[in-house]
Amino acid sequence: MKAESEKQTLKAESPELDQSSFGLSALSFNLKIGFDGKRAANNLTGLGNYSRSLIEQLATKYPKNDYFVYTPTVKSSFQIDTFFNNEHVKLKLPKNGSFLWRSFNIIKDLINDRVEIYHGLSHEIPFAIQHTKVKSIVTIHDLIFLRFPQYFKFIDRKLYEWKSKSACKRADKIIAISEKTKSDIVDLYGVNPNKIEVIYQSCDEIFKTPLAEIALNKIRLTYNLPKKYILNVGTIEERKNLKLIVQALKSVDNNYKLVVIGKQTSYFKTVEKEIAKLGLADSIIFLKNIPFADLPGIYQMATIFAYPSFYEGFGIPIIEALYSGIPVIAATGSCLEEAGGPDSLYVSPTDSAELAKAINKILSSTELQKDMKVKGLDFVKKFDSQLVTQQLMESYIELLKNSTP
Known part of the structure; x- marks a missing residue:
């Protein structure tokens, strides 16, 4: 009954999100979702694999959506070339130079592309995105640079802290990849735990x-x-x-x-x-x-x-x-x-x-x-990819549902 009630509420609040059932219903969406694609387009390990896998799984399970991957540069490799060959993944490069594009000028592209949700996959989102109609999510993988500062250069540590803390403050929602990371965000940044959702990662x-x-x-x-x-x-x-x-x-x-x-x-x-x-x-x-x-x-x-x-x-x-x-x-x-x-x-x-x-x-x-x-x-x-992907899409839906007048 609760799921049916949520479904009816979703229909009433936002006709364009009308679905056959809450969560799994996202198969009939036609959303425009943007991602910070710097890692997906340039890193062959770690966060690169995470980013590509996440977007690929979304594009496979929910193919009616548009997935825009914003990146200032693209590295040529088999993994990355294969990723961008996906018909539902759209590569978006800067039109007027890459300098500070991911932090500032990307906002113009998000608006022009009519992006509804922008997901910063690694600790940061564009500045001033909170002043647009674009809903924002940031994934925080860890705050190791605060727990173990001795492993990082002073300048790097301060930059990481500034970007991630600012993103946590400005984002509409935070995704933590573990309960431990959620706890760190609450303890070290003073963020309301209700703003943070734990969605685990899978592997390739x-x-x-x-x-x-x-x-x-x-x-x-x-x-x-x-x-x-x-x-x-x-x-x-x-x-x-x-x-x-x-x-x-x-x-x-x-x-x-x-x-x-x-x-x-x-x-x-x-x-x-x-x-x-x-x-x-x-x-x-x-x-x-x-x-x-x-x-x-x-x-x-x-x-x-x-x-x-x-x-x-x-x-x-x-x-x-x-x-x-x-x-x-x-x-x-x-x-x-x-x-x-x-x-x-x-x-x-x-x-x-x-x-x-x-x-x-x-x-x-x-x-x-x-x-x-x-x-x-x-x-x-x-940590099955299908389950994690469903949880992520439901998180997107929930964010849009709650922001609909």
Whole structure:
């Protein structure tokens, strides 16, 4: 009865949003939705994957809408080219130069394109958008730069804080990607929690299909992967805490190697020193610039996924690992328990002995491995792309419904 009441209210308030049922009814919409596309059009990992996946899922599930992707530049790559080949995704470049376009001059384009909702996918929205008829949403992934300021340059930290705090103040709605991030927004920015909606992330669909053995063997040969390995994926930076895995590896069954995939930063030198100190050079393999299409196979052949990061806004690699049927060990202290669920294992990000104990616990029990895989796959259903996409569209609908006179 409640859903029917909401549907009737929606019809009465806004005839153009007349739907067959609230939420799922968005299939018959003809909305014009704009997105900050800088990451989608230029980043091949992280926020780029997040942005493309989100827009692609919306365009697939709700194809009657127009999806405008605003970006000052476009990088040429297979992933990005494929994204913009989607008939429902419309690339929008600046008409009069890109300088400060995303912050100011984009407003003219949004109005000219008759955009109804603008979604800032990463911490910012245009200034003065609140003075237009365009409804705005901003996604906040994390406030790590405030929780761990030592990992950021002073100027970068202040810029991130200024943009994100301003966006939270001016946006009509805030989407947080985890309960932990929502809590941080409330605590650090003093935002009313009623303005914030938690919508989890999923991962790319490519991680959700098991590869055939012949495909896995080809990937193994291509990268000379060992038969047994522990996997870690993520930028090699201090916050991600790779050094802890290296320290734990000294006390782990030496039949298992560590495979690390990620961009190297200056922190890599610290990791190298620890590897040399512990005599583990032959036990660790570093891979860089892995084609996206090969990443699922590398996950699927791993025995354990280890992710002892000090702090995350969510932890997409954990979702990728769970979909790949791999037991996960993560760190306590941020939101990783939200991503990994009750049947993954969690350790202190400062205790290498505890991490080694957790790894050995899994390696020593095939029954535990099977149990963690089954329960992990069951838990990760809550991050299904279809569900997340539906939640996001319902959020858009709700925003328009509440703003209709």
